[in-house]
Amino acid sequence: MLATASPPPAGAYLRGVGIAAPPNRYTKAECLAAFEKSGWFSRLDTRSHFIARTVLQRDNGIEARRLAIDSLDDVFSIDPNTLAQRFLRHAPTLAAEAAKKALFESGLESADIGAVVVSTCTGYLCPGLSGYVVERLGLRADVQAFDLVGQGCAAALPNLQLGRALLAANACEHVLSVCVEVCSAAMYLDNDPGVLISACLFGDGAGAAILSCKPVASQRQIEWIDSTSLINPIERKALMFESRDGMLRNVLTRAVPALAATDAHRVLETVLRRADLHTTDVSTWIMHAGGRDVLLALERELPISVHDLRYSKAILREYGNLSSAFVYFVLDAALRGQAPAGWWWLSSFGAGFSCHGALLRAGP
CATH class of the missing domain: 3.40.47.10 (Thiolase/Chalcone synthase)
Incomplete structure (x- = not known):
């Protein structure tokens, strides 16, 4: 009896990309002004004031950020419950918005997606964010869903590598990759220079991409x-x-x-x-x-x-x-x-x- 040859590994093509950010844009000058009038300003020492002013007044490569808050005053409400609620409110929304754009750009339908991989490090949900994306995009109930956490800024590539592996294993034909971070939900302030500089650098947003096993002639490959x-x-x-x-x-x-x-x-x-x-x-x-x-x-x-x-x-x-x-x-x-x-x-x-x-x- 002749052995049946296994199908060759599938390729991987980026077929659609989508991004999403909160609507409210804040310049670094606005952030500094809000910090100086907040209650946190008096809690931190003179050196911390100098560090914040140095980072936010000089050219640090950043002019503005999008933050999932209604007012800059809100960002200085720093307690576990407030931050957890901010993540729960905004992470699913941003993730789904970016995913919908990627799906539209790909020309695929929700039913075509065989796997979804979602990465984040700025909050924790159980059940994970993947379930919210499945719900909001109307993905199939039998979609393979993966939640990756704890990989920080690097997470996009491991996310896409998992998608590539799923395609190579012929586990599905199309994988939705999503990374979402609500950095304003991971706000923390003290007199440590690294903590202060971090608070001056990070914004909120989500990105998504569709990986497919075959290219489409009508799209850029x-x-x-x-x-x-x-x-x-x-x-x-x-x-x-x-x-x-x-x-x-x-x-x-x-x-x-x-x-x-x-x-x-x-x-x-x-x-x-x-x-x-x-x-x-x-x-x-x-x-x-x-x-x-x-x-x-x-x-x-x-x-x-x-x-x-x-x-x-x-x-x-x-x-x-x-x-x-x-x-x-x-x-x-x-x-x-x-x-x-x-x-x-x-x-x-x-x-x-x-x-x-x-x-x-x-x-x-």
């Missing part, structure tokens, strides 16, 4: 070629959330820009070597920003030009650091900006310390 990851637990304490007083407290250290740049370079070299490519072969860079200092470190280490990071810089300036959702915004900007055909590099890094990268091939 963005093919997932290869990816890899680097996890460095020794540097875990360089960037992480810790639980304090029932809330998430962000630990941010000076080592982060150098760590991000070094690990991003190692991940890039690994994948390019396998593809027999060089840095100069990459036409478009879709990079998580972290902040201005991280982008400067990336320019020095990779090395790439200021122009190469134009999409990341534009998103950082207008939205701030969106944690895991950030690279979806950069990918959306590259697609809308008609980035040139050829090799694209998608990379994210964050808590762990972890770094991930993926090589994409973009058609004309």
